[in-house]
Amino acid sequence: MNLTNCPCGSGTAFNQCCQPYHLKVKAAPTAEALMRSRYSAFVVADADYLYETTHISKRKNHSKSAYLNSAKNTRWLKLEIVFSDFDIVEFKAYYLSKKFQTEVLHEKSNFRLADGKWYYVDGEFYE
Template identity: 50%
Template sequence: MTKCYCNSQNSFEACCEPYIKGIKKAPTAEALMRSRYSAYATHQADYLVETTHVSQRALYSKEDILLWATSNQWQKLEVLNVTPTTVEFKAYYLDKAKKQHIHHEFSTFAQEDGIWYYVDGEYH
């Protein structure tokens, strides 16, 4: 059993993996954000593209997403604040030089036809 990358204290198999594999749809913006973090940690670029809102997909290439995911060692996710359509979080990671970074973001999400999508983020 692998502990989930999103820091939920659940197993990956019971937490984010069913969303990433397309077995289930994320029920909330927070669940989608957590699964997207886990997708970065497990290099699942297809899922990251698919869960980006169609209005924003042209801004993110699968190749760039995969490069960002694989260039960093994802260490920890900290969810700071959640509303029905926004999630503030800090993602901790090491770059190729093993330098510690914190990605602090206010993410916005939208639900269409019962499916949640990442729209955009404001970085701090």
């Protein structure tokens, strides 16, 4: 997929921002960078990356096919980082509903650093 601006909202070109993480050229250096790259992976429907960046203890709850289905059936609009700390990222991900209304997924996500790589563990959703 040829994207000019990275879907994560960094203002940087996709090939200079999240794509190198997706291609395993480099690893996301922070929990926030991983969060942004996972959002971009949803936008470009990269289920392999989503699965591989989910902590191994949680993978049984997240199959590649489920990630792919979610990514392909959602029209993501933008990502907003509300708060970011060492291993916690609170974000709002805006998407278009089936009724063509803008909806918001608001989550506080937990990440874990293991063997020099960041992984998504789980999250708490807000109304």
